[in-house]
Amino acid sequence: MTILKYEKKVLSENDRLAAEVRREMTDRGILCLNLVSSPGSGKTSLLERTLGALGKELRMGLIAGDVQTENDADRLRAAGGTMVRPIVTGGACHLDARMIIEALKKLSLDGLDLLFIENVGNLVCPSSYDLGEEMKVVLISTTEGDDKPLKYPGMFRRSSLMVVNKIDLLGHSEFQLARVKENARAINGDLETIELSCRTGEGARRWYDWLRQRVSHKRA
Amino acid sequence: MHELKIAESIVDSVSKEMERRGLKSLRAVGLRIGELTDIVPESLEFGFNAIVAATPMEGVRLEIERVPITGRCRDCGAEFAVRDFQFLCPTCEGRGVTTVGGNELEICYLEVDDPHSDKRISATA
Numbered sequence: 286m287t288i289l290k291y292e293k294k295v296l297s298e299n300d301r302l303a304a305e306v307r308r309e310m311t312d313r314g315i316l317c318l319n320l321v322s323s324p325g326s327g328k329t330s331l332l333e334r335t336l337g338a339l340g341k342e343l344r345m346g347l348i349a350g351d352v353q354t355e356n357d358a359d360r361l362r363a364a365g366g367t368m369v370r371p372i373v374t375g376g377a378c379h380l381d382a383r384m385i386i387e388a389l390k391k392l393s394l395d396g397l398d399l400l401f402i403e404n405v406g407n408l409v410c411p412s413s414y415d416l417g418e419e420m421k422v423v424l425i426s427t428t429e430g431d432d433k434p435l436k437y438p439g440m441f442r443r444s445s446l447m448v449v450n451k452i453d454l455l456g457h458s459e460f461q462l463a464r465v466k467e468n469a470r471a472i473n474g475d476l477e478t479i480e481l482s483c484r485t486g487e488g489a490r491r492w493y494d495w496l497r498q499r500v501s502h503k504r505a
Numbered sequence: 506m507h508e509l510k511i512a513e514s515i516v517d518s519v520s521k522e523m524e525r526r527g528l529k530s531l532r533a534v535g536l537r538i539g540e541l542t543d544i545v546p547e548s549l550e551f552g553f554n555a556i557v558a559a560t561p562m563e564g565v566r567l568e569i570e571r572v573p574i575t576g577r578c579r580d581c582g583a584e585f586a587v588r589d590f591q592f593l594c595p596t597c598e599g600r601g602v603t604t605v606g607g608n609e610l611e612i613c614y615l616e617v618d619d620p621h622s623d624k625r626i627s628a629t630a
Contacts, residue, residue: 286532289615291522295514295536296610378507409543410507413610438590439543442604471591474600 299414302382306389306417310400315346316496316503317400319416321440322424323433324406327450329357330483331424331492332401333364338493340365343398343500348372348388350380350405357403368392379410382417398500408437419503420445427451428458431465434472441472446479448492453482508544511610512552516562518612530618533566540574541607568616574607 294300310317320328332347339345346368349357358371370388372380385402394400402418404411423444425433428451434441441447447469455462462480469476479495481488519534538544546569557563574587578594579601585594592602 287617287619288535289526289528289617291519291612291615293518293522293612294610295511295518295612297518298514377510379510381510412543413507413511435590437543439541442541442590442592470600471593474592474602 296413296415299382302386303415303417306382306385307419309389309394310417310419313394313397314504315394315397315400316500317402317416317418319402319404319411319418319421320424321404321408321411321421321444322406322426323408323429326406326424326426326429327483328403328406328424329360331448331450331481332361332366332403334483334486334489335401335493335496336361336364336366338489339496343496344368344396346370346392346394346397346400347403348380348385348392348401349403350374350384352376352378352405368397374405378405378407379414380404380416381414385416398504399496408433408440412437412439412443419499422446422448424448424450425465427454427460427462429460431460431462432468434465434469438472441469441476444473444476446477446495449478449480450483452480452488453485508548509552509555511544512549512556515553515567515612516556519615520562522615528615528617528619531562531565531615532618533568533616534612535568535570535614535616537570537572537609537611537613539572539607539609541604542610544610546571566616570613572606572609575605576602577605578602 322328347361347366348370349361350372351357352374355371358369361369370392372384372388402416421444423440466478479491481492523531550567553567557565576587576592577584578599580599581597583594583596
């Protein structure tokens with residue numbers, strides 16, 4: 286029996302394609318964000334609200350990933366999104382960099398400030414796949430458990446911002462804001478937090494300011 | 506169940522490498538998988554076995570080494586084992602911690618029966 290040395294990253298092909306996406310975004314000065322969460326935390330709602338509030342100020346491209354249906358892409362178009370590409374994975378539980386490259390072929394990047402990638406609702410599988418984003422934004426809502434950062438440490442560790450959605454429902458469940466922040470901080474001391482309600486708009490201004498700041502930083 | 510896709514990537518890489526080196530009788534594939542990767546080894550083996558069933562790779566074993574999570578404190582530079590996903594420096598209690606181990610998802614070796622067609626042998630068991 287012989288052991289042959291063979292060192293290779295399992296996802297090296299994905300990483301190579303992700304690096305291509307990242308290079309293109311950097312060359313064009315586009316801020317690319319990968320939105321991840323459980324199903325139902327409010328990724329699409331957050332994007333709808335963002336399109337409504339910042340649609341005239343920032344040019345946004347949106348890639349909406351789902352296992353089935355183009356419903357999310359339809360919602361984003363109805364909210365004013367003009368540069369929207371759906372990705373229907375047909376069963377796959379995550380997006381990968383090849384899907385992003387394919388979607389970008391059908392999306393004009395000219396003049397874009399921001400590219401949102403709405404990942405498949407899943408806090409496990411998407412964490413392994415680099416899509417070429419600048420950073421991951423993880424959403425959690427107050428109707429979920431506030432221990433989610435502890436249950437899904439990989440995703441919370443790899444994210445740069447945590448958006449806590451549905452704060453209008455605080456007090457209607459066991460979810461505690463202080464506890465989710467404490468749990469997130471244990472996993473990732475660098476994680477920023479923004480609390481808001483996509484339904485009422487409360488707290489959304491901080492999200493818009495965060496985006497504006499990141500976009501201008503990316504352009505510079 | 507993204508382990509199935511991960512298993513596919515492993516089969517692809519290994520098949521290409523076997524062909525490139527002119528190898529035929531693969532026994533096992535050595536992998537290093539970090540504890541921060543969200544990969545369940547049992548699911549990966551299950552997916553791998555399903556993909557290689559009724560192919561020349563049927564019966565090939567995955568030998569998986571789990572890599573524990575190691576952090577490095579950006580304040581005091583201490584390196585430490587991260588337990589229970591608590592990224593807190595035990596020396597200075599700093600929260601700014603860089604992950605230096607635990608993200609691995611790598612193939613590291615191939616175990617084969619017949620090494621004669623290959624000249625790049627690095628170790629013989």
